[in-house]
Amino acid sequence: MEGINYAPIWLTLKLSFWTTLILVVVGIPLAYYLAYTKSRLGLFIETLTTLPLVLPPTVLGFYLLLLLGKHGFIGSLWHRLFDRQLVFHFEGIVLASVIYSLPMMVHPLVSGFRSVSRNIIEVSWTLGKSKLETLIRVILPNAKASVLTGLVLSFAHTVGEFGVVLMVGGNIEGETRVISIAIYDAVEAIDYFTAHVYAILLLAFSFLSLALLYGVNRRWNL
Amino acid sequence: MDFDVGEEEFLVILGNSGSGKTTLLRCIAGLESPEEGYIEVGGEVWLDTKRGINLPPQKRGIGFVFQDYALFPNMTVLENILYGMKKRDRVYVIELLKRFGMEALWDKKPDKLSGGQKQRVALLRALVSNPKLLLLDEPLSALDPDLRLNLQKELKDFQKRACITAIMVSHDREEAIRTGDRVVIIQNGKIVEGGKPYKVLTSGQPLLIEKRKDKDRILIILKLDGGFLEVELPKEEL
Structure with a gap:
């Protein structure tokens, strides 16, 4: 029985933090476009955004491995810019996590944006406010429950990620070995105590995240 | 459809539901883009489809009051009214609220207001930005008859005191007579009659x-x- 290694815990939190942060920046404009566009391209992008939800993580991980690899489109570009590989590195699993957790952020936001009364958006425009200012001051505050849902689900989903991270990042201590992979390692080594500790941590974290989400949403809806 | 509105005039567009009156108002506001059309306000062209001009609602300088008032649920009464002001003047807004007997409501959210109070806040919010044109989409239709009668008078007084040009759409003939300086009746997207309300109607x-x-x-x-x-x-x- 090994002692508990805290590195996978910190790495998981770091990965979830960066993934959620990037998802906020990418997800809000994407959700805004999807919520209000009437173009057919919107339908295509919405379907594409939902794909990670239904695809097996290994399928997604496999294609991401090809795309982010040294000879892949994104991987080669990254290598040229930073002289560093994306796969088997932290940046690679962040990018993979962003794609994997994209529906967790975008879906609640799209339904939240669509539930905001069209009239209050239009009245803001007639009062001279730009679309960006209307988004920040009217749409987002009136869809705050959806924003919180997106944040919590994205973070919690990334914390529990396994397949995509393993495919893209492998199992490198301090670089890509997140909690879920550490559990897998411990079970393989028949170290059930370590597996238990990590697993209970994940279970407690997921339960508390969801309880917080439902609690706050219930309060806002009252 | 072709019509003019005089400066500081209160024009009522009267029509049944589906006659196209709300769409007309939305086109004037820039919230809808007609395939063809021309709108000029105070010498400024807002829409000219032939020349490809179509100012967005942000640049038209209008005040729009929706049927459901469209107050921002996340803001207080004061914040709702301040939202449209270029220079946020809290003292002036509190004074305005006092004039309407609503100063005690300044920190209340819209869900705590009655229909009449919401209507007044929506009107004040539209007017404090000094719009060139006030557009009203059946602003009184959700209110009970007695309150409606009072607010029709208040609305008309307010418009005259603010010296503002207003266009209101309505389906209520009595409302048109009480509030309008002039009325146009539209049916199926076409003007069928126009003139002094009590004469036309x-x-x-x-x-x-x-x-x-x-x-x-x-x-x-x-x-x-x-x-x-x-x-x-x-x-x-x-």
């Missing part, structure tokens, strides 16, 4: 029951849709 009937004059007003009592309607008019109207 009562034509062809034995209408004028009584006309009373006192110092500065004329009170006429009209028969309309089987009922009686009292309307106050300034002397120059008749």
